[in-house]
Amino acid sequence: MQIRILAIGPSDMEGIILEVGKEYPEFDIRYDTYHNEEEVVHIVTRLHSDYELILFAGSLPYHMVKNQVQLNKPMFYIAFEGTALYRVLFQLAMDREFHLLDRPINVSIDNLQKYEAEECFEELNIDVQNLYFYENDIDYDIENTVQFHYNLWKNNRIDIAITCVGLVYEKLTELGVHASRIIPTRSAVRNTLEHMLLAGQKKRQQDAQIAVGIIDLRSLRDDNQLTEYQIQRRILALQHILIDYGEKSQSIIKWSDRELKFITTRGALHLDNGKTAENKLLHEIYYKTELRPNLGIGLGHTASEAENRAREALKKAELNNSGWFILDADGTVYGPIGNSVPLSYSIRNQNQELLELAKQARLSSSTINRLLSFFKVHGKDTITTNELANGLGITPRSARRIINKLEKVNLVAITGEEQPVHRGRPRQVFAIQFDRLFNLTNEGK
The missing domain is CATH 3.40.50.2300 (Response regulator)
Structure with a gap:
């Protein structure tokens, strides 16, 4: 295929x-x-x-x-390499009106490495008086690129604009700029x-890897207020839901009184799509049975390996009491899935300094990695206890415990207070010492 x-x-x-x-x-x-x-x-x-x-x-x-x-x-x-510039320069050399080889020229260029362009002009003995480069690794806006060339042309600082972008070339020619377009080789x-x-x-x-999902069903029979008939109706509703899911995801379904297990391949789950069938599965179970199940998915090269990871992911879902988690074959955790922005972090760590720091703070290295993922995803450098609890899917009490431990090793400092909308005590705002944390994680890469 x-x-x-x-x-x-x-x-x-x-x-x-x-x-x-x-x-x-x-x-x-x-x-x-x-x-x-x-x-x-x-x-x-x-x-x-x-x-x-x-x-x-x-x-x-x-x-x-x-x-x-x-x-x-x-x-x-x-990638546009410097060699692609040779074709443009050859065409300009053949243009009798441009006189490329007879005079010093002024040129503006975008999307090429500076040293590559300079080497091309030097090897062809082209006399370049001024060479302007559009170098912006953050702003990839077409209008800004056009404006860069056009401003130089308007102020008579260039004889030609050379661009690697088709839309930029079209807009420059519409503005009357003498422009050339680089096509990759x-x-x-x-x-x-x-x-x-x-x-x-x-x-x-990777798509051929085994995927095992486990849903905890113990709460199905834990409700003492249900009659046996009501329990059986829930079981029948679950069976219908899971038969449909198994057919769509090409899964083998295994059922017991304690749990439901499905076995399929990574590719069949379409995990690169945020709107996964597993999200729909959990929602459908809740709406038809009033159960809020936890789900863990594990990925591995063997069924045993995938099942072990699925049980670890299920434990995380139960601890957080929110949505479901995935544990990848490389040790990366994704979740809680279903959050507006799920986190991804590794449960493995080979950075000795970060491991020592985690030990001093009495936190696991995976918790530190999880925190880093949260701050990176949300773009925050300050946090309240409630925000951390919501972001990690944990209780406010657990979030306070984490912050207190980080504060003891100088990774967190109180920077202010936030007044809640309704009555209540002001919430403390904490700043994370990013430089120290990110330097440590970068050293371990």
């Missing part, structure tokens, strides 16, 4: 990508053309679920999607597809 790829780019890139793509029988590539920035995000959100990998014809649309859309799916872009496309082939094969191997 071929690896399904969604390729997105301007119309002038379609031919070269599909042509080089024919060299890879492992791929089934669909190319979608965009004409403005908004279309890029729209195409991805509309089509990504039908494809395993996403390819962008340049770095700018890639970063736009990465900054605006939450996708747990491998994405790649074709076939070798650059080929290199990217090689990386995608490896990533696709790795994803296929």
Whole structure:
């Protein structure tokens, strides 16, 4: 079965990508053309679920999607190398009106490494008087890129603008700027597809991993107020729900009085999609049986390995009393799933200094990793006890205990108070000493 790829780019890139793509029988590539920035995000959100990998014809649309859309799916872009500049310079050299080789020139360039462009001009003995680079690793806005070139042109500081972005080229020519467009070389496309082939094969191997899910059913018979008939009706409702779920997820269902277990593959669960069938399963169980079940999913190379991880994930769900958790084969925990922004963190740690710090604070290293994930996801550097409790899915008492322990090792400091909307005592606001924590985690990478 071929690896399904969604390729997105301007119309002038379609031919070269599909042509080089024919060299890879492992791929089934669909190319979608965009004409403005908004279309890029729209195409991805509309089509990504039908494809395993996403390819962008340049770095700018890639970063736009990465900054605006939450996708747990491998994405790649074709890098513009300095060698692609040779074609543009050759065309300019052949242009008798431009006189590339007869005079010093002033040039603006975007999306290329500075040293690569300088080497190209030097090797071709082109006299460059001023070379301006658009270097912005944070802002990937097309209008800003256009403005960069246009301002230089308007102020007579450049003779030509060289861009790697199709939309930028079109807008510059509309503004009357003398511009040239860099098209990536076939070798650059080929290199990217090689990386995608490896990533696709790795994803296929991951999708073949065993996935085991366990739902705790003990509360089904714990309600003493239910008659035996009511219990049997709940069991029948559960059976209907689970037969439908098993059919859709291609799962083997195993049932006992204490728990329900389903066995399938990672790929069948579609875990890269936030709106998973497992969320719907738990909601349906609640609405039809009034049970709030906990679910743990474990992933592994064997059924035994996956089941052990599922039980660990189930324990986390029971401790947090919220939603469900996934424990990946590499030791990464995801959850609680169902939160607006679920956390992901590792239960493993090889950073000795961080381990020592966790020991001093009397917290597990996975708790420290979980805290870091929370602050990274929510973009916070201050926190109240209630916010931490809600974010981690724990009780306020447990959150206070964590903060107190961090305070003792100088990782947390009180910075102010927050007055609740209703009557009550002001809540303390704590600041996390990010520099120390993040330096430690970065050292361990």
